[in-house]
Amino acid sequence: MRQTQRTGDNSVNIQGDVVNFGVSYRDAREIAKDVFEENIVKFTEVAREIASERAHELTDKLISSLPIEALESLKDPDVQRSLFFAQQEFACSGEKDLGELLVKLLADRMQSTERNVKTLALGEALRTAPKLTSRHFAALSVLMVCIQTKLGVDSVERLHRALSQVLSPLAKEFQITRADVAYLEYAGCLSSTALTTNLGDAFQNAYAGLFTTGFMEEWISEGSRNALMPLTQKCLRDPKMIQLPTLSKEEIRKLAEQKALKAHRQEIERLMGIGLMAAGEIEREISEIDEDLADFPNRYNASSLVNCQLTAVGTTLAYTNLKRVVGDYFDAELDIWVY
Incomplete structure (x- = not known):
């Protein structure tokens, strides 16, 4: 059927059976x-x-x-x-x-x-959040930063600055009891593990390339030297030495799986252990970053969190609280952890 429209000045004509502008x-x-x-x-x-x-x-x-x-x-x-x-x-x-x-x-x-794990976790997190205190949220976010997150830094100075901006605000409220941890397990935010991961061990795994004093070229076995030297860089803590890239242990192991390096996996594993700082040394360094972190390693290691990991709901709450506390400085998306 032919349709005719007449219009005046400053008007908009819309023709059709259904018009839907969506929700304003x-x-x-x-x-x-x-x-x-x-x-x-x-x-x-x-x-x-x-x-x-x-x-x-x-x-x-x-x-x-x-x-x-x-x-x-x-x-x-x-x-x-x-x-x-x-x-x-x-x-x-x-x-x-x-x-x-x-x-x-x-x-x-x-x-x-989409209806997926992330959507379900967000729904459950909404129902769980009112049952928790600010102390619980701080503990969940601390665990996320220390165990599940690798801050994108490539120098010791940048790591210190990042920890001061991300971890220090949480450390102020970090005070967790065994009863709190048990309650967080009951609320579906944490699960117990047989593994104990102290703070120094966690940072040693995540930032192996930042917590090493390096090695010398001649310490690389002759059979691997030509293949591995292009992989090395000047040591961040001692310019007279060299080191493997500033990656986590897991990332270096994945790198070693590449075809050109596969034959040298054992040598790469050995080099990872040379010059690696002890957990206690790493914890002392973290405690000296600023006053809010001064006693944090001791408090963290004394808590039951060292035997825990976050569930999907716990991760969702930890992430959301972290974004609330530090704002845009932490710009990663939840999809990295929950999907």
Whole structure:
């Protein structure tokens, strides 16, 4: 059928049976507020006013932090359920830190469209977060930085600077008891392991190339010297010596699997152990970076965390809290750990 349109100045003509502009920021705020108002339990008038005010505060912070394309997720019943849970918890507690954490978790959830481990972990993390204290969040983030994260640095000075910016703010609140660790296991954030990983051992594994005094060229066996010398660099701690690249032990072992180096794997493994600083030396160096880290290695090694690893939910909470505490300095995506 022929259609005719007439238009005036400064007007926009749209022709067709269905027009859908998607969810606007204004629409999103109304949807999010309706989710709370239509589901909130009946408080007294004063309590209801406080609860609504807190829920709307959380809603406004969430919506303003999202790109417009993420607002479509508000049509998803699972997202609305997660949103109401977060609104309800913040409405009752009013705790600023919890509110910030819930906003970040929700923002990640609303931008995750696939149903996968990450989406499930974000949903579970939203339900778990209100059950934890700031001390618990700090402990989870500390474990993530020390065990699961390799900061992208290529010098001792940059590592010290990175630890001062990322680990020091967490170390201020780091105080964890055996009961706390047991509770975090019960909450599904941690799992026990038979392996004990002290702080010095963890950093020795992650930053082997930064915690070595190196070796001399003649210490490389003659049969491997020509093949391995191109792999070496000047030692960061002693310019008279050489060392393997500033990689983790795991990364160097993967490098040794390359076809040209496979025949020299044993020699590479041997060289990795030459000049490697002891765990105690590494811990002393970390404790001297700044005052917030002064006693941190001792407190960390004395905790039960040395026998723990993060679950997917624990990693999600640790990551989100770390982003909350240090901001954009930590710019990695959650997908690196949970996918």
